[in-house]
Amino acid sequence: MYEKKIPKDFDCGMSITLxxxxxxxxxxxxxSISKGIRRPSELxxxxxxxxxxVLNLQLKELExxxxxxxxxxxxxxxxxxxxxxxxxxxxxPLTRHMExxxxxxxxxxxxxxxxxxxxxxxxVVFG
Amino acid sequence: MYEKKIPKDFDCGMSITLxxxxxxxxxxxxxSISKGIRRPSELxxxxxxxxxxVLNLQLKELExxxxxxxxxxxxxxxxxxxxxxxxxxxxxPLTRHMExxxxxxxxxxxxxxxxxxxxxxxxVVFG
DNA sequence: CGGTATCCAAGCGGATACTG
DNA sequence: CAGTATCCGCTTGGATACCG
Numbered sequence: 647m648y649e650k651k652i653p654k655d656f657d658c659g660m661s662i663t664l665x666x667x668x669x670x671x672x673x674x675x676x677x678s679i680s681k682g683i684r685r686p687s688e689l690x691x692x693x694x695x696x697x698x699x700v701l702n703l704q705l706k707e708l709e710x711x712x713x714x715x716x717x718x719x720x721x722x723x724x725x726x727x728x729x730x731x732x733x734x735x736x737x738x739p740l741t742r743h744m745e746x747x748x749x750x751x752x753x754x755x756x757x758x759x760x761x762x763x764x765x766x767x768x769x770v771v772f773g
Numbered sequence: 774m775y776e777k778k779i780p781k782d783f784d785c786g787m788s789i790t791l792x793x794x795x796x797x798x799x800x801x802x803x804x805s806i807s808k809g810i811r812r813p814s815e816l817x818x819x820x821x822x823x824x825x826x827v828l829n830l831q832l833k834e835l836e837x838x839x840x841x842x843x844x845x846x847x848x849x850x851x852x853x854x855x856x857x858x859x860x861x862x863x864x865x866p867l868t869r870h871m872e873x874x875x876x877x878x879x880x881x882x883x884x885x886x887x888x889x890x891x892x893x894x895x896x897v898v899f900g
Numbered sequence: 901c902g903g904t905a906t907c908c909a910a911g912c913g914g915a916t917a918c919t920g
Numbered sequence: 921c922a923g924t925a926t927c928c929g930c931t932t933g934g935a936t937a938c939c940g
Binding site for chain 2: 659661663668673674677711712733737739743744745746747748751752756759
């Protein structure tokens, strides 16, 4: 397992928030789980671009931070389900807010991506 | 300069939002600029832990994404000022939201950090 | 099915020195 | 003061194979 070598500074709330939902798949996972997609295999089917390993890593982080909890059914084949904790539920308005802002900005953003090579003529210069 | 080699998928709004404010110092910069701290040297003084170079990188990204704009005064010594664009202003409710959630969660979070080595007894196991 | 081990590429950010 | 060049280490996450 990896071991962090640089201590992080969680002085401001923002850094904590980003620590928790800043991972590449964490917001998606929170969203999926909130919609009732609970089992690892389902989650994986829901995000095929991510490997099992990475999803597990991010699920583990969410679990460690108390955002989700898991139920392990002692059956064969194994069965596991994830749930949002109360804390996780409290994140939903925020993730929706982020999702909405990004969606609103998406048209402009995609335009920018297309025009990447153009000159940066935005800077205002006084003469 | 760095060159991204893996195309990112900006299908959902969330990924766009994280792309824009996900950097280590970007939210801080947005916040500072919104409070009238406009000049690079001021911003640096405001976040001494970050190097000039990194702040510049993140400012540049924010500028490229149209979140901030800059005014270059042709004077000596050089003088530059950053401003939030309309888009940048539209981000403030979101950054405040993130800041607030993180602050609310901070006590629990710090408690978790302290108890890191304890057993993970949260998983519910049915027998 | 769920989870982990191993290996590795890319990204991101820190330190420093330097230019105009 | 503002910005850039260089170098380099840590972290993130992707690919694959394997075990219970």
